[in-house]
Amino acid sequence: MGAASLAVVQARELNLLNTGLYTVPEASRLTRISTGKIRRWIKGYDFRAGRSIRHSDAVWQGEIKPLGNKISLSFRDLLELRFVDAFIRAGVSWRTMRRAHTKAQEELQTTHPFCSNRIATDGKNILMRQAEEDSDEALINLVTDQKEFSRIVETFLKELEFSGSDIIWWPLGKRRQIVLDPKRNFGQPTLTKSGVPAATLARSAKANSSQEIVARWYEVHPDEVRDAVEFEESLAKAA
16 A cells, blocks of 8 residues: 555544444434434435435435445434434424524534534524424424423533534433543443443443442443443333
């Protein structure tokens, strides 16, 4: 491999280290959104309308270029999925959701507007304008009812930590030990102090009768083992 090719590979690896990397099944497990929905939102899809076949474009362009038919998601893709899913579940029409997302991209100057800390301020007005244009009563009610809007947006934002352009996700809350950070373990759930993947500790705890023994093996605090087990069990229950 030539020096130029090596430099390209190294740059790509460095970018992935800072971006996070998830397969569609991994993203589905962490966000609790079906693999089918994730593929449609990230890749787009064809559908039949009468006798013709139509195409629905992706909601946004994923940060990681697909390799053939293999889709990979970044950390920000993962967070964006959660917000889009929450609005859809609140009754917002698919057409309005798509148009609101595009409008938010333009006005907030970001490819992933819903995982921005500005969605709680600027984003509300953007969503309102789009709802009025599309006459989408569900979204109008959502953004005019502060309590309802906060239920969706602020709940997610409380789990996120913003530092400049960096974002960290605390799925159990910031007082617990589990974190998803694109700069650590490719964004996989990780114990904050030790850096051990949560799945590793949870599997070891499942195979042994004592969390204290597992903590000694990995030289971590027992609280980290406890949080890893609780987190992995919560994902399993939601599956």
